[in-house]
Amino acid sequence: MRLPITEFLKEYDADKEIVRLHMPGHKGKFADCSDDITEVQGADSLYEADGIIAESEKMTSELFGTRHTYYSTEGSSQVIKTMCYLAIRYASKNSGDSTRTDYVIAASRNAHKSFINASMLMQFDIAWLPSEDDEYSICKCNVTPEGLRRYLTEYKKNSNKTLAAVFITSPDYLGNMLDIRELSKVAHEFGTLLICDNAHGSYLKFVGGDMHPISIGADMTTDSAHKTLPVLTGGAYLHISKNAPEGLETQARQGLLLFGSTSPSYKIMRSLDLALERVIPEDYAKCAEHMKELKNDLREMGIEVYGDEPFKLTMDLRHSDIDGNSLKKELHEKKIVCEYGEPDFVVTMWSPFNEYPVEFDRFKQAIKAAIEAAEKEPDEAAIVAKRDSSNIRHKKFVLPEVVYQPYQTLLMNKKIVKVSANLEGEIAADNLTGCPPAITPIIAGERFSRDVIDILEFYGVEEIGIIA
Numbered sequence: 001m002r003l004p005i006t007e008f009l010k011e012y013d014a015d016k017e018i019v020r021l022h023m024p025g026h027k028g029k030f031a032d033c034s035d036d037i038t039e040v041q042g043a044d045s046l047y048e049a050d051g052i053i054a055e056s057e058k059m060t061s062e063l064f065g066t067r068h069t070y071y072s073t074e075g076s077s078q079v080i081k082t083m084c085y086l087a088i089r090y091a092s093k094n095s096g097d098s099t100r101t102d103y104v105i106a107a108s109r110n111a112h113k114s115f116i117n118a119s120m121l122m123q124f125d126i127a128w129l130p131s132e133d134d135e136y137s138i139c140k141c142n143v144t145p146e147g148l149r150r151y152l153t154e155y156k157k158n159s160n161k162t163l164a165a166v167f168i169t170s171p172d173y174l175g176n177m178l179d180i181r182e183l184s185k186v187a188h189e190f191g192t193l194l195i196c197d198n199a200h201g202s203y204l205k206f207v208g209g210d211m212h213p214i215s216i217g218a219d220m221t222t223d224s225a226h227k228t229l230p231v232l233t234g235g236a237y238l239h240i241s242k243n244a245p246e247g248l249e250t251q252a253r254q255g256l257l258l259f260g261s262t263s264p265s266y267k268i269m270r271s272l273d274l275a276l277e278r279v280i281p282e283d284y285a286k287c288a289e290h291m292k293e294l295k296n297d298l299r300e301m302g303i304e305v306y307g308d309e310p311f312k313l314t315m316d317l318r319h320s321d322i323d324g325n326s327l328k329k330e331l332h333e334k335k336i337v338c339e340y341g342e343p344d345f346v347v348t349m350w351s352p353f354n355e356y357p358v359e360f361d362r363f364k365q366a367i368k369a370a371i372e373a374a375e376k377e378p379d380e381a382a383i384v385a386k387r388d389s390s391n392i393r394h395k396k397f398v399l400p401e402v403v404y405q406p407y408q409t410l411l412m413n414k415k416i417v418k419v420s421a422n423l424e425g426e427i428a429a430d431n432l433t434g435c436p437p438a439i440t441p442i443i444a445g446e447r448f449s450r451d452v453i454d455i456l457e458f459y460g461v462e463e464i465g466i467i468a
Helices: 004-014 052-064 075-095 113-122 145-158 180-189 202-206 252-258 266-278 281-300 324-333 358-376 380-393 450-458
Strands: 068-072 103-107 125-128 162-169 193-197 220-223 236-240 304-306 312-316 345-349 414-418 463-467
Touching (some): 004 266, 052 068, 052 236, 068 252, 075 103, 075 113, 075 162, 075 220, 075 252, 103 145, 113 125, 145 162, 162 180, 180 193, 202 281, 236 252, 281 304, 281 312, 324 358
Parallel strands (some): 162 193, 193 220
Antiparallel strands (some): 068 236, 220 236, 304 312, 312 345, 414 463
8 A cells, every 4th residue: 555654754764865944953863753744846835735644535535435534634623723713604604794794603512621722712602502402411512403403493593603513522522423424414404613622532433334423414523543543643634525515625625724733743653654554444444343343252250341432442430439549540550551440430432453462361360359359348438439429420410600702701801719619600711521421511601500619619620710
């Protein structure tokens, strides 16, 4: 297979007669820097690609079955902002008035912080979609086709602002997946785009008969290729569907440039290029079967498995006497390092590059040992603490009152205060989006409620900004 970026970098480094009078300063003199160059002649340029980068992107587009796939070297954060930019540009074009500023993107509340940053940068309003559990829990945002249809029907009746897109996150951090096929149909019925944060699901193209959002209805997605494919951290894709409206992508590179460095990493681009050779669909399908087996084995041990994402194994310990923090620590002592752990959930992420059956068996034996240890000598203090906290962790909460959109708070005076009951009624000046497992308790412009304060205290948030 021809790998355009990789081959150019190899040839460039192999020519020892070249005097490198260009960036970067290491001049390729170290082994780990040999493929790190700048936009020299023949290397193409990511944001004006018409050479080897464009060729590599075209091959990736064919792999994923998209109209066009663009490379990002700054992760899904760069791509999420770009998708919002493209959606608003498209809505502006359709409205016939490029001076309008009254755009809204309706989003699931588990949107990544970069989505909120996009709103602050581009000054579009955020409308939070309802969760079909009637109210939100910290663990899940269940947007259903029926709920979306009801929401968009009411929105059309009651709002005079232009809806630019519906933005959803699937899979989420714990492995929950939404019905993208039907959600996209609903969005399209109402004449709007469906854009999907598929950061955790690049590999979904190659399992389960193709579960990738771009294949089943989404107009645009971001994939953090580095999360689940053999790509360096920071490598991501902007996918635009063959079925998306014509012209949606005309400013894609301009959008990526707006939110990215003008010095994109060739090492990351090379890893995206190499993925064309390293991603073997049959290996991903095989790994999915191994994961089914592993999840079934854990269920037989008495461990509940949460979510339905194929390569993410989230252990649900809510009804167990095993404490997730203790389990994560025990696994770490056995040199098994998990993605995330808290008292009720432990998240592990797998790929075909986890050695089968050796690493799978090591993991199962470690879980079995942890279960036996918990039965023999339960950690009573941890169990009591977990039970005491369950009302907060899994209680439903009503979304806070929106006083301002996030962008309206950017230049407001703020002060940092201690998190306490005295916060009730104050207005947030900061976006607290690092609260795992990713349902945002409060963002800038929202009013603090007692529920939100309880959540912040539970997660150990000691200080936060409020409007002064």
